[in-house]
Amino acid sequence: MTNSTGTKATSGTRRAAIYCRISQDRGGAGLGVARQEEDCRALCDRVGWDVVAVHTDNDVSAYSGAPRPAWQELLAAVSRGEVDAIAVWHVDRMTRSPRELEDVIDLADRQGVELATVSGEIDLATPTGRMVARMLGAAARHEAEHKAERQTRQRRQAAEAGRVAGGGKRPFGYEDDRVTIREGEAEVLREGVRRVLANESLASICRDWQARGVVSPAGKPWKPSGLRRLLASARISGRREHTPRGSWEGTRPLLGEIVADAVWPGIVSHEDSDRVRRVLSDPARRRRVEGTTRRSYLLSGVLRCGKPKEDGKACGWGMSGRPRSGVARYVCPNTPGTDACAGTATNAERTDQHVRDMVLAALESPAFMRRLRDQDDAGQELYDEIREDEEDLEALALDVGERRISRKEWMIARQPIEDRLNQNRAKLAKVSRIAVLRDFVGSFEDMQARWKKMNNSQRRAIVTACVRSIEVRPANPRKRWDEDRFIFDWIA
Numbered sequence: 006m007t008n009s010t011g012t013k014a015t016s017g018t019r020r021a022a023i024y025c026r027i028s029q030d031r032g033g034a035g036l037g038v039a040r041q042e043e044d045c046r047a048l049c050d051r052v053g054w055d056v057v058a059v060h061t062d063n064d065v066s067a068y069s070g071a072p073r074p075a076w077q078e079l080l081a082a083v084s085r086g087e088v089d090a091i092a093v094w095h096v097d098r099m100t101r102s103p104r105e106l107e108d109v110i111d112l113a114d115r116q117g118v119e120l121a122t123v124s125g126e127i128d129l130a131t132p133t134g135r136m137v138a139r140m141l142g143a144a145a146r147h148e149a150e151h152k153a154e155r156q157t158r159q160r161r162q163a164a165e166a167g168r169v170a171g172g173g174k175r176p177f178g179y180e181d182d183r184v185t186i187r188e189g190e191a192e193v194l195r196e197g198v199r200r201v202l203a204n205e206s207l208a209s210i211c212r213d214w215q216a217r218g219v220v221s222p223a224g225k226p227w228k229p230s231g232l233r234r235l236l237a238s239a240r241i242s243g244r245r246e247h248t249p250r251g252s253w254e255g256t257r258p259l260l261g262e263i264v265a266d267a268v269w270p271g272i273v274s275h276e277d278s279d280r281v282r283r284v285l286s287d288p289a290r291r292r293r294v295e296g297t298t299r300r301s302y303l304l305s306g307v308l309r310c311g312k313p314k315e316d317g318k319a320c321g322w323g324m325s326g327r328p329r330s331g332v333a334r335y336v337c338p339n340t341p342g343t344d345a346c347a348g349t350a351t352n353a354e355r356t357d358q359h360v361r362d363m364v365l366a367a368l369e370s371p372a373f374m375r376r377l378r379d380q381d382d383a384g385q386e387l388y389d390e391i392r393e394d395e396e397d398l399e400a401l402a403l404d405v406g407e408r409r410i411s412r413k414e415w416m417i418a419r420q421p422i423e424d425r426l427n428q429n430r431a432k433l434a435k436v437s438r439i440a441v442l443r444d445f446v447g448s449f450e451d452m453q454a455r456w457k458k459m460n461n462s463q464r465r466a467i468v469t470a471c472v473r474s475i476e477v478r479p480a481n482p483r484k485r486w487d488e489d490r491f492i493f494d495w496i497a
């Protein structure tokens with residue numbers, strides 16, 4: 006709510022500047038600059054503001070970083086104290102990005118500037134008003150991006166109506182016509198998706214592919230960065246994805262928006278593609294994987310120190326690999342500034358063997374596998390729920406954009422959906438690890454043979470598909486090797 010009697014007891018009348026922006030990001034009637042100005046003048050009249058200036062920018066792109074001289078002028082006038090209120094048609098006229106909006110909010114704080122919009126009143130001095138402004142900005146941006154999306158898609162669809170666009174090397178997994186699947190590569194590609202879903206590192210997959218002579222369409226060995234783009238591309242699931250030019254700076258973002266089903270067939274399912282896209286774009290995974298590629302110890306972080314502390318509870322710290330006198334061991338680390346007790350150690354080689362045998366024995370058990378598979382089915386359900394919730398959020402954003410529901414209703418409606426989404430995504434990240442076992446499980450001997458050929462990153466994926474963690478109790482000084490020290494927390 007605007008309030009012209011506010012806290013400033015200076016003159017009583019606010020000096021308002023009207024800001025208009027011409028752009029193509031909102032179609033239809035009413036957004037010609039004349040209409041914007043007229044509406045804003047009426048608004049200022051209504052709230053008793055004195056219009057002292059009108060600033061107009063011609064800015065045809067919704068989110069390009071093109072400078073807006075008139076906007077800069079207006080900000081300068083505000084800083085000089087010549088203007089103490091701004092009237093705009095809609096928040097999306099004023100700011101084109103969340104960052105620009107934050108600048109305005111700062112300014113409102115510093116200079117006590119008031120803001121009024123024709124399409125609704127916003128009080129930047131209150132947290133609620135700011136939240137509304139931020140949401141309106143986000144909704145407008147969403148709408149603008151979709152608009153650009155539709156335009157580009159139309160152009161591309163027109164261009165591609167006859168045939169698939171050529172140019173550049175053929176995509177991996179497809180023949181030169183970019184439509185026919187090249188089965189040998191397609192199989193390798195599906196395998197890559199499964200391995201990523203099983204938490205294997207890209208570097209590890211690249212090393213393995215190189216050893217097997219798998220190369221890119223350009224005839225070069227795969228590198229993690231290229232593999233990441235390949236597996237995250239919606240193309241491999243037969244969907245067209247698009248990132249509007251000018252919506253990013255520097256490197257193209259990993260994920261574009263999926264705009265349509267493509268004319269070429271997919272090599273992997275939409276579901277697997279969505280999962281792998283989520284995994285590969287998760288910044289937490291990047292850090293994790295970078296750690297993984299350096300780790301030569303199979304069970305670092307899987308093993309937890311089980312030595313009781315003074316309160317009787319286990320230390321619980323993740324054990325890490327540390328050699329002593331040339332012998333590899335896992336230890337509760339002696340890291341200053343942490344709660345790690347540094348009181349547990351175990352021989353790495355024997356521990357790895359024991360854990361391998363326990364895991365293979367579990368996987369040989371039909372009952373264990375049945376329980377794991379049940380969890381995978383749960384994954385399918387989770388996946389469906391996530392899809393539905395995402396679609397609901399999209400629909401809601403559209404509703405508020407087209408004013409079918411109020412902003413307040415929007416805020417109330419989206420909260421439970423977002424909460425559920427976050428929970429389900431976290432759960433899904435866990436159950437997806439089970440995918441790795443599809444190619445692995447067999448008789449104990451088969452699994453042993455496969456295990457032998459794997460690297461530690463692959464083995465780790467198998468272990469973590471079966472156990473959450475393994476607690477290591479303190480050693481019994483009378484025993485040289487004691488398997489009872491290891492307490493497995495099985496996933497199923």
Ligand SMILES: [Zn+2]
Nearest residue numbers: 310320337346
């Ligand atoms: Zn400890």
